[in-house]
Amino acid sequence: MKKFTLLFLITIVFSCKSKGQDKEKTKTYPVTKTEAQWKAELSDMEYYVLREAGTERAFSSPLNDEHREGTFLCAACNTPLFKSENKFDSGTGWPSFDQEIKGNVAFSTDYDLGYARTEEHCATCGGHLGHVFNDGPKNTTGKRHCINGVALNFKPSSN
Template identity: 75%
Template sequence: MKKIALLVFACALFNCKGNAQDTKEKEKENFEITKTDSEWKAELSDAEYYVLRQAGTERPFSSALNKEHRSGTYHCAACDTPLFKSENKFDSGTGWPSFDQEIKGNVAFGTDTKIGYTRDEEHCATCGGHLGHVFNDGPKETTGERHCINGVALNFKPDNE
């Protein structure tokens, strides 16, 4: 009898579903640029697709944009919308490109509960591509925000081109 009770308890425990395991897509928003999943797969690299369309995260310190110090603008890698300016970039030491503010109106925000607690997610306001998250531990002398962005979600365009 104890074995049956233990088995029932174990089954109930492993079948419980919380927010952290929720893989259901967020409600479909209306974006200016919308494409089918197969169209996005055909246009984006595997890494871009993973981050932008599946809300993945690239490995820290893997983006060449961490060391980008030229003046310019960071654009969405999926739809070319300008998202961040180089004058707002700073080295947060986290391993991802970080900015203290976005280009207003070009970045949209939502809630992400995939890892068991609530975070403020950022995505491109034009195509809905996942960019990263915003935290309140940025430079206090500016906005106090740290927009922690996946480098693979961005294309850098220098001012002199």
């Protein structure tokens, strides 16, 4: 009985969501649409990642191998999020950047895996982009913005 009670208490502690976790979902953004509007405008995979905080399969995005000069935009609202000069090959299978375009990316904390991670959102529409980790290039910021390629569109520089 003691083992059952302990297991029950552990389950309760790790499954409870705090109100802080819902802040990003209730926050209002400059671009807001109904879920029906988002579903009509986004592909199924874009909707899954951007609106349901899903994750695309590693090594599935063509943007992982995008090496031209340009800007990576939010796939939902076209806000500029990352510059190509800040992209690097992390070997993880997702487009990775050592920094964001300041002011265009918002951050929150998620506990979906049972521990705290820094989640990234488009600051204009609230779309889920990915997560930021502290294992990026030491010679720059030390950050690795691990971003779902399906959450991005690429706009080449007009050189």
